[in-house]
Amino acid sequence: MDIETFFQNQNNKKQLKILTCGSVDDGKSTLIGRLLFDSKNIYSDQLSQTKIESEKYGTQGKQIDLALLIDGLQAEREQGITIDVAYRYFETKKCKFIIADTPGHEEYTRNMVTGASNSDVGIILVDATKGILDQTKRHTFILSLLGIENIIVAVNKMDLINYDEKKFKDIISSFKKFSSEFNFNLQKFIPISALVGDNVFQKNSNITWYNEKSLIDELEEISLNEPIEEEIFSLPVQFVNRSSSDFRGYSGTIISGKIKVNDEVQVFSSKEKIKIIKILTPKGESDFAIKGQAVTLTLDKEVDISRGDLLCSVKNHNYFLSDQFASHIIWMNKEQMIPERNYIFKFINFQTIGKITDLVHKININSFEKIASKFLNLNEIGYAKVALNKNTIFNAYKNNKKLGSFVIIDQFNNQTVGAGVIEHELRRASNISWHQMSINKNLRSSINGQKPCVLWFTGLSGSGKSTIANIIEQKLHKLGKHTYLLDGDNVRHGLNKDLGFTNVDRVENIRRISEVSRLMVDAGLITIVSFISPFKSERKMARGLVEIDEFIEIYVDTSIEECEKRDPKGLYKKARSGKLKNFTGIDSNYEIPSSPEIILETKIKSAEELADEVILYLKQYNKI
Amino acid sequence: MKLSHIDKLESESIHIIREVASAFDNPVMLYSIGKDSSVMLHLAQKAFYPSKIPFKLMHIDTTWKFKEMINFRDETAKKYNLDLLVHINKEGVANNINPISSGSKIHTDVMKTQSLIQALDKYKFDAAFGGARRDEEKSRAKERIFSFRDKKHRWDPKNQKPELWNLFNTNIDKGESVRVFPLSNWTEIDIWQYIYQENIQLVPLYFSKIRSIIRRNDMMIMVDDDRLKIKENEKIEQKKVRFRTLGCYPLTAAVESDATTVEEIIIELLESKYSERQGRLIDNDQIGSMEKKKQEGYF
Numbered sequence: 017m018d019i020e021t022f023f024q025n026q027n028n029k030k031q032l033k034i035l036t037c038g039s040v041d042d043g044k045s046t047l048i049g050r051l052l053f054d055s056k057n058i059y060s061d062q063l064s065q066t067k068i069e070s071e072k073y074g075t076q077g078k079q080i081d082l083a084l085l086i087d088g089l090q091a092e093r094e095q096g097i098t099i100d101v102a103y104r105y106f107e108t109k110k111c112k113f114i115i116a117d118t119p120g121h122e123e124y125t126r127n128m129v130t131g132a133s134n135s136d137v138g139i140i141l142v143d144a145t146k147g148i149l150d151q152t153k154r155h156t157f158i159l160s161l162l163g164i165e166n167i168i169v170a171v172n173k174m175d176l177i178n179y180d181e182k183k184f185k186d187i188i189s190s191f192k193k194f195s196s197e198f199n200f201n202l203q204k205f206i207p208i209s210a211l212v213g214d215n216v217f218q219k220n221s222n223i224t225w226y227n228e229k230s231l232i233d234e235l236e237e238i239s240l241n242e243p244i245e246e247e248i249f250s251l252p253v254q255f256v257n258r259s260s261s262d263f264r265g266y267s268g269t270i271i272s273g274k275i276k277v278n279d280e281v282q283v284f285s286s287k288e289k290i291k292i293i294k295i296l297t298p299k300g301e302s303d304f305a306i307k308g309q310a311v312t313l314t315l316d317k318e319v320d321i322s323r324g325d326l327l328c329s330v331k332n333h334n335y336f337l338s339d340q341f342a343s344h345i346i347w348m349n350k351e352q353m354i355p356e357r358n359y360i361f362k363f364i365n366f367q368t369i370g371k372i373t374d375l376v377h378k379i380n381i382n383s384f385e386k387i388a389s390k391f392l393n394l395n396e397i398g399y400a401k402v403a404l405n406k407n408t409i410f411n412a413y414k415n416n417k418k419l420g421s422f423v424i425i426d427q428f429n430n431q432t433v434g435a436g437v438i439e440h441e442l443r444r445a446s447n448i449s450w451h452q453m454s455i456n457k458n459l460r461s462s463i464n465g466q467k468p469c470v471l472w473f474t475g476l477s478g479s480g481k482s483t484i485a486n487i488i489e490q491k492l493h494k495l496g497k498h499t500y501l502l503d504g505d506n507v508r509h510g511l512n513k514d515l516g517f518t519n520v521d522r523v524e525n526i527r528r529i530s531e532v533s534r535l536m537v538d539a540g541l542i543t544i545v546s547f548i549s550p551f552k553s554e555r556k557m558a559r560g561l562v563e564i565d566e567f568i569e570i571y572v573d574t575s576i577e578e579c580e581k582r583d584p585k586g587l588y589k590k591a592r593s594g595k596l597k598n599f600t601g602i603d604s605n606y607e608i609p610s611s612p613e614i615i616l617e618t619k620i621k622s623a624e625e626l627a628d629e630v631i632l633y634l635k636q637y638n639k640i
Numbered sequence: 641m642k643l644s645h646i647d648k649l650e651s652e653s654i655h656i657i658r659e660v661a662s663a664f665d666n667p668v669m670l671y672s673i674g675k676d677s678s679v680m681l682h683l684a685q686k687a688f689y690p691s692k693i694p695f696k697l698m699h700i701d702t703t704w705k706f707k708e709m710i711n712f713r714d715e716t717a718k719k720y721n722l723d724l725l726v727h728i729n730k731e732g733v734a735n736n737i738n739p740i741s742s743g744s745k746i747h748t749d750v751m752k753t754q755s756l757i758q759a760l761d762k763y764k765f766d767a768a769f770g771g772a773r774r775d776e777e778k779s780r781a782k783e784r785i786f787s788f789r790d791k792k793h794r795w796d797p798k799n800q801k802p803e804l805w806n807l808f809n810t811n812i813d814k815g816e817s818v819r820v821f822p823l824s825n826w827t828e829i830d831i832w833q834y835i836y837q838e839n840i841q842l843v844p845l846y847f848s849k850i851r852s853i854i855r856r857n858d859m860m861i862m863v864d865d866d867r868l869k870i871k872e873n874e875k876i877e878q879k880k881v882r883f884r885t886l887g888c889y890p891l892t893a894a895v896e897s898d899a900t901t902v903e904e905i906i907i908e909l910l911e912s913k914y915s916e917r918q919g920r921l922i923d924n925d926q927i928g929s930m931e932k933k934k935q936e937g938y939f
Contacts, residue, residue, distance in 0.1 A: 019836075019903040019906060019907065022906070022907075022910075023833060023836070023837070026644075026645070026646070026829075026833060027644040027645070027646065028644075029644075029645055030645075031644075031645040031648055100782045100797070100798075100800060101782070102778075102781045102782050103774045103781050103782075103824070103825065104774075104775075104781060105774070105775045105825075105827045112645045114825060126802050127802065129802065129804065130802045130803055130804050133804035133805045134804075134805065134806075254655070254658050254659065254662060255658040255659075255661060255662045257688060257691055258691070259690060259691035259692070263690055263691065267658055267687070268655075268658075269651060269654075269655045296689060296690075298647070298650045298651060298654060298686050306641055306643070308643050308647075308648055308651055309643065309647070309651050310650075310651040310652075310654035310655045310658070310687070312689070323662055348802050360811060362807050362809065363807070364806075364807065367811075417805065418805070418806075421804070421805045421807065422807065423802075423804055423807045423809065425809055425811055427811075430809065430811040430812055430813065430816075431801060432801040432802050432803075432804075432809045435802065435804045
């Protein structure tokens with residue numbers, strides 16, 4: 017073969033990212049094994065390795081188990097299931113395929129979502145012997161949510177139902193029934209047997225009544241809409257390239273449209289207009305560049321641009337610069353999503369702290385009903401309002417996937433806990449601006465020679481927080497300082513009497529107290545807060561509401577055994593007997609502070625002595 | 641104009657490399673001298689052109705690499721003015737750990753895995769690029785592009801962070817790190833096509849030549865220096881051979897070949913029935929052995 021012709025052919029091949037999904041045992045891994053096998057993309061040493069493994073773990077008796085070509089993790093081979101997304105590569109004469117093989121088990125739905133986020137086409141496998149299952153619906157819904165426009169429903173294991181046309185048609189009609197509201201551009205139904213190979217590559221005489229294309233022919237013909245011409249140019253700035261000489265370029269990948277030298281563009285956040293001088297593409301300097309290329313641009317003047325900014329055409333477009341939006345959220349962590357808790361929100365070239373302010377509803381994946389809920393559990397999908405700490409550039413997902421998607425990261429353990437697709441902007445916050453008053457915090461507090469701060473006590477129930485806090489307030493009062501003590505129990509009689517003790521309510525409880533203490537600090541008071549406040553996340557949120565040196569976290573370190581022994585309110589006894597639910601330390605978690613300003617060990621010293629330590633601290637740091 | 645498959649892969653890799661340079665304080669590129677590393681280095685140069693690559697490269701030297709590899713490494717570093725670190729596990733050397741008498745398993749563990757961990761700890765790198773591809777091996781097919789490692793550099797395959805769209809989670813705590821694989825989606829043929837199109841220079845061992853080999857365990861092993869003791873029943877042959885992958889010379893099998901140019905290699909590859917990792921003894925210690933090595937901190 018002539019090598020240049022070969023490369024010509026290679027370069028003309030379309031790249032297609034596909035994913036296989038569907039319920040457990042519908043034969044996803046077997047189908048991919050079949051695709052690799054029939055397209056001759058398997059080497060003989062891999063095949064012989066698979067033969068050895070088939071004897072050990074195979075589910076196909078003496079026959080080679082094609083699924084074992086795919087399931088890459090030891091646990092997967094042993095359990096005969098797919099746990100995580102596997103990526104596979106094969107090519108035909110017309111196409112280069114990247115396949116994401118995703119798990120069918122409900123508990124691994126998040127991995128299916130991962131695979132779907134990067135795919136152009138979804139192949140939904142349905143086991144002909146079982147028909148449409150809950151997972152079929154769930155996966156179809158996720159494909160639609162993630163904006164996958166092309167789907168192929170492959171009705172597998174036709175060999176096991178004797179290639180029965182009626183059963184195939186029944187499956188089609190029940191699929192159409194539940195998916196009628198989803199918007200797919202292309203939706204095809206193909207009867208196949210991945211095991212035998214019917215209608216995967218080759219049309220098979222077993223299925224005489226099916227006159228349409230085989231799976232591979234169908235895939236090869238899918239044309240992906242890439243309307244570069246009509247799109248406006250946009251490039252999220254990823255990296256600022258500053259060499260030692262006078263070079264200054266802005267690097268990033270073009271996510272829509274194209275750009276030419278001398279084009280006028282704008283920095284979206286500042287609306288400043290600039291002209292493109294040079295375009296450095298992976299192929300060298302060029303007069304133009306298009307969507308998908310990772311480029312470096314130089315501009316006609318020095319402007320303030322950094323990572324997180326967006327360069328885009330001056331023409332009108334529907335991007336937003338805002339701190340609030342509504343979005344669908346898929347929760348991916350065992351620890352449930354809690355409204356009002358701070359998380360990291362990561363966008364294409366920017367991340368910031370933010371929170372889910374309202375969960376409008378969650379979605380019942382089987383009936384697609386909207387149900388009211390306060391939180392989301394692992395693998396649940398909901399519709400929510402999000403508020404960020406900083407303005408961010410975004411777009412609706414349906415208009416631009418790259419600017420309309422984000423992931424949610426736990427700020428303490430850095431796990432990726434959720435993902436979201438933006439529906440639309442919310443304007444609420446920008447309409448209410450903060451009024452600047454003439455008398456400020458400094459003036460208020462200077463009257464009595466104090467600097468306002470929050471003394472935030474945290475610790476188990478019965479650890480001695482309130483006792484010590486009370487003594488401190490007395491001492492400060494004697495010194496002529498203005499104080500206020502917010503006590504957990506007392507506040508629950510009024511401001512927070514609508515809240516219970518579930519994790520969601522605990523978070524809201526602390527959020528309100530944090531806001532109240534912020535107002536009190538603003539009023540110039542030394543504010544003493546005495547709450548169990550069991551979660552790091554909310555204590556961090558409270559800290560974030562005031563100036564850095566205004567928050568003094570005081571951990572009252574008393575062991576659970578000691579607290580239970582003291583049990584001043586008899587609560588531990590109740591909790592142990594099961595009469596009191598969600599009690600911190602018993603059936604609800606307490607997260608010990610990792611670096612509090614002050615630790616008070618109640619076992620060694622008296623409450624009086626400990627209160628003096630805190631007073632000393634306030635003097636040392638010039639608060640009083 | 642439309643981007644070809646290779647163009648898309650190229651831009652994707654550059655995007656990943658830039659993301660690391662933006663999001664991490666102290667990244668390093670693990671440079672193994674092989675063809676994938678050469679492609680990765682080439683992409684890094686493109687990512688930051690006209691500036692220098694803003695991070696160091698590091699080679700974990702087991703002291704058993706082919707001589708030609710070491711020469712090529714040093715020439716490349718000089719030619720491109722690279723900031724290259726070379727790390728050798730001195731304890732391993734002192735204990736005379738070697739691929740021949742210690743066996744491939746112990747040698748790989750001490751001189752590669754442990755050596756890498758030593759170096760990462762020593763320089764406190766928070767991100768390390770590797771040239772691994774998902775099509776190479778089954779457990780790699782499952783790995784994220786940004787793959788988290790705990791403080792002890794271990795990979796937990798059952799607890800990987802979901803990686804959606806191209807939003808990479810780059811948040812880590814002190815002492816933790818990520819391994820980043822910018823070539824994840826490339827296949828072997830893509831790599832060769834790119835080498836051809838971009839005229840990327842490679843270690844000459846990839847090209848066929850008459851070389852001195854012996855046959856051991858059904859493999860052709862090149863006699864690269866006198867540390868490889870020839871047993872009585874073995875004899876040195878002169879064979880026209882080349883290597884599909886490069887590692888420690890006593891552990892890397894040669895293949896008979898007439899391919900002396902990149903074009904000829906590609907044609908040979910298209911006709912081949914065997915995968916490139918077939919020549920790697922370390923993969924086949926036991927079923928799932930790559931996954932185990934990766935969990936322990938291997939590349």
